[in-house]
Amino acid sequence: MxxxxxxxxxxxxxxxxxxxxxxxxxxxxxPEPETLDPHRVEGVSAGNIVRDLFEGLTAVGDDGAPVPAAAESWSVGADGLRYRFRLRDDLRWSNGDPLVAADFVRGLRRSVAPSTGSHFARMLEPIRNAAAIIDGRLPADTLGVHAPDAQTLEIELEAPNPTLPALLAHPCAFPLHADNAAASTTAFARPGRLISNGxxxxxxxxxxxxxxxxxxxxxxxxxxxxxxxxxxxxxxxxxxxxxxxxxxxxxxxxxxxxxxxxxxxxxxxLRVAPYLGVYYYGLNLTRPPFAGAPQLRRALSMVIDRELLVQKVLHGLGLPAYGFVPPKTAGHVPQTPAWSAWPLARRIEEARRLYRQAGYGQDRPLQVEIRYNTHETHRRIATVVAAMWKQTLGVQTRLVNEEFKVFLHHRRLRRDTQVFRAAWMADFNDPMSFLGILHSAHGKNDSGWVDADFDAHLAVAAASVDGERRAEALAAAERRVLEDVPVIPLYVYVSKHLxxxxxxxxxxxxxxxxxxxxxxxxxxxxxxx
Incomplete structure (x- = not known):
C-alpha cells in the first residue's frame, strides 16, 4: 500500500x-526470494543473496567481464574445446571442509539433471553432452566435466565457446557440498543446513x-x-x-x-547507471488469442508509445526499447523493427489494419488480461499500456496482480496467462544472455515460442569461432524475434539505488x-x- x-x-x-x-x-x-538453492534460483532477489553465499570458478568484474574467483587461473586448448581451471589453494566450505574440484563437478551435473528443474540448465549447453542430459537422453555423469585432481577442473565443449568463463560465474555453475547433495532438493537450502563456499x-x-x-x-x-x-x-x-x-x-x-x-x-x-536489463511483456503463444496470430501480436506492440512510458511513468529512469537486446551489450549489433522510426500516427494506422486482419474490430474487440507481480511500477505500466490499447484499437484489458511466487507459477504453467509482465537481466555481457532465453527448449521461455529459424540462428552463433559470423547470426536471431513478436520489449533498465x-x-x-x-x-x- x-x-x-x-x-x-x-x-x-x-x-x-x-x-x-x-x-x-x-x-x-x-520480492521474497523463491529459493536459495543455487541451481534452482530464478529471480533477481534470490540471485543477489546466492552470490554472497556461494562463489563460482569465476566472478563478474566491474566491467561485466569474468575474473578469477574460486579458480585462480584457466587455460583453453588450441582447438577451443577443452578448458582447464586451476583452483586456489586451501579453499574451504562454510563448515570448514576442504573444497575440491569434484564439488564443482557435482554442482554442474546437478544443474543439468532434469530432476533438479533448473531454469538455467540450458546455459550450460556448450558443455559436452549437456543438451542430451537436459533432454533426458543421457545420464548426468556423462557431462563433459572432470576433476583429475583436487585442484584441477577440466571442461570439454561441444564446440568452441569463448563465453564459457563468463557462464561459470552464474549460480547454475556453483559447487555443491556432498552433504547437501545427499539431501532432498527442497530441504538443504535452509538455515542450519545450507553449506556454502562464498x-x-x-x-x-x-x-x-x-x-x-x-x-x-x-x-x-x-x-x-x-x-x-x-x-x-x-x-x-x-x-x-x-x-x-x-x-x-x-x-x-x-x-x-x-x-x-x-x-x-x-x-x-542516488546512484543511477546503465544496466543490461530489458523490461517486456511476454505473450502466451500456446493458446488463443496469440497462438498463430503474429499480426495481432505486432499490432499490440506497434501502438505502445514507449517514449511516453519512460518519461511519464518511469520519469526518465529507463530507455525506450524496440529491440530485445539492450544496445550497450558487448558485441551486439542493435536491431529494431522498421516501424519504430515511423510517426506514431502511421504506426497506429498500420496496427489497426493488422488488428482487423487478425479478426478483431469495434464489433469484436480483443479481450485480454495483463498479469503482473505486486509492484507499483508494474501496475502503473500495465494501466498505461491497457489505456493505449483501448484508445488506439479498442482492446478490453483486465489487469491481474499476484504475489511474486504465485505469478511465476502461473507464468510457467502458461494455461493461466495471456500477457504477462517479464524482465531479463543479463547473466553475462553478451547478446546470447538475452536471446538464449527465447530458445524453444529454454526453461525461461515462458511464452512457449517455438521457431525453427530462430533456434537455427542461435545454433550457428553457438558454433561460431569467427566473431563477425557469430554477431551476424545473433543479429538475425533478434530480427526473427521482432518479426514474430513472441515478446514485446518496453524499456531498457537503468539501475537506480539509494x-x-x-x-x-x-x-x-x-x-x-x-x-x-x-x-x-x-x-x-x-x-x-
Missing part, C-alpha cells in the same frame, strides 16, 4: 538517521521479512562486514521511508514518482551485481577475520 502523502513528506523532510552502532549491512531486495553463510530466513547472512570465517578472504540482511521490500514507497529513517543502507530501487525529489534532496545517495553515506566501495555495474564482500561500512568497529 502506498504511504499517505503527509507521512511521505515528513519522512523526506527529516534528516537521515544512519545507524552507526551496528555491524549489519541492510539491503532492500525487492564470503557469507546463511544464518536466518524469515519469510516476507528478511534473509540474514553472517561472515564465513572459512572464506579465503573474510569479508569486512560481519552481517548482511537482505530485506523484502515489495513496497517501494515503504522502502524509501525505511532508507530515510536509517533502517536500510541500500535500496533495491526508487519510486519513479519521487525521482525528481530524490535527485534534488538526496543527490549524494546508497547510504556509510557504505563504502560501491561501484556502478553493467549487470547490477554488487558483492557484499567488496563493501565496507564507514562506522565499522570490527576488522577482517
Amino acid at each position: 502506498r504511504a499517505p502523502t503527509f507521512v511521505l513528506a515528513l519522512v523526506l523532510s527529516c534528516p537521515s538517521a544512519w545507524a552507526t552502532a551496528t555491524e549489519v549491512l541492510r539491503i532492500g531486495n525487492g 564470503a557469507y553463510r546463511l544464518a536466518d530466513w524469515v519469510v516476507q521479512s528478511h534473509v540474514a547472512l553472517v561472515r564465513n570465517e572459512h572464506y579465503r578472504d573474510p569479508a569486512a562486514i560481519a552481517r548482511v540482511h537482505y530485506v523484502v521490500t515489495e513496497d517501494i514507497h515503504a522502502e524509501l521511508q525505511r532508507f530515510r529513517a536509517g533502517e536500510l543502507d541500500i535500496t533495491a530501487e526508487i519510486p519513479p514518482l519521487q525521482a525528481e525529489r530524490i535527485r534534488r534532496e538526496l543527490p549524494g545517495a 546508497v547510504a553515506p556509510r557504505v563504502r566501495g560501491w561501484r556502478d555495474h553493467p549487470l547490477d551485481y554488487h558483492y557484499s564482500k567488496d563493501l565496507t561500512l564507514a562506522d565499522s568497529q570490527e576488522g577482517r577475520g
Whole structure:
C-alpha cells in the first residue's frame, strides 16, 4: 500500500538517521526470494543473496567481464574445446571442509539433471553432452566435466565457446557440498543446513521479512562486514521511508514518482547507471488469442508509445526499447523493427489494419488480461499500456496482480496467462544472455515460442569461432524475434539505488551485481577475520 502523502513528506523532510552502532549491512531486495538453492534460483532477489553465499570458478568484474574467483587461473586448448581451471589453494566450505574440484563437478551435473528443474540448465549447453542430459537422453555423469585432481577442473565443449568463463560465474555453475547433495532438493537450502563456499553463510530466513547472512570465517578472504540482511521490500514507497529513517543502507530501487525529489534532496545517495536489463511483456503463444496470430501480436506492440512510458511513468529512469537486446551489450549489433522510426500516427494506422486482419474490430474487440507481480511500477505500466490499447484499437484489458511466487507459477504453467509482465537481466555481457532465453527448449521461455529459424540462428552463433559470423547470426536471431513478436520489449533498465553515506566501495555495474564482500561500512568497529 502506498504511504499517505503527509507521512511521505515528513519522512523526506527529516534528516537521515544512519545507524552507526551496528555491524549489519541492510539491503532492500525487492520480492521474497523463491529459493536459495543455487541451481534452482530464478529471480533477481534470490540471485543477489546466492552470490554472497556461494562463489563460482569465476566472478563478474566491474566491467561485466569474468575474473578469477574460486579458480585462480584457466587455460583453453588450441582447438577451443577443452578448458582447464586451476583452483586456489586451501579453499574451504562454510563448515570448514576442504573444497575440491569434484564439488564443482557435482554442482554442474546437478544443474543439468532434469530432476533438479533448473531454469538455467540450458546455459550450460556448450558443455559436452549437456543438451542430451537436459533432454533426458543421457545420464548426468556423462557431462563433459572432470576433476583429475583436487585442484584441477577440466571442461570439454561441444564446440568452441569463448563465453564459457563468463557462464561459470552464474549460480547454475556453483559447487555443491556432498552433504547437501545427499539431501532432498527442497530441504538443504535452509538455515542450519545450507553449506556454502562464498564470503557469507546463511544464518536466518524469515519469510516476507528478511534473509540474514553472517561472515564465513572459512572464506579465503573474510569479508569486512560481519552481517548482511537482505530485506523484502515489495513496497517501494515503504522502502524509501525505511532508507530515510536509517533502517536500510541500500535500496533495491526508487519510486519513479519521487525521482525528481530524490535527485534534488538526496543527490549524494542516488546512484543511477546503465544496466543490461530489458523490461517486456511476454505473450502466451500456446493458446488463443496469440497462438498463430503474429499480426495481432505486432499490432499490440506497434501502438505502445514507449517514449511516453519512460518519461511519464518511469520519469526518465529507463530507455525506450524496440529491440530485445539492450544496445550497450558487448558485441551486439542493435536491431529494431522498421516501424519504430515511423510517426506514431502511421504506426497506429498500420496496427489497426493488422488488428482487423487478425479478426478483431469495434464489433469484436480483443479481450485480454495483463498479469503482473505486486509492484507499483508494474501496475502503473500495465494501466498505461491497457489505456493505449483501448484508445488506439479498442482492446478490453483486465489487469491481474499476484504475489511474486504465485505469478511465476502461473507464468510457467502458461494455461493461466495471456500477457504477462517479464524482465531479463543479463547473466553475462553478451547478446546470447538475452536471446538464449527465447530458445524453444529454454526453461525461461515462458511464452512457449517455438521457431525453427530462430533456434537455427542461435545454433550457428553457438558454433561460431569467427566473431563477425557469430554477431551476424545473433543479429538475425533478434530480427526473427521482432518479426514474430513472441515478446514485446518496453524499456531498457537503468539501475537506480539509494546508497547510504556509510557504505563504502560501491561501484556502478553493467549487470547490477554488487558483492557484499567488496563493501565496507564507514562506522565499522570490527576488522577482517
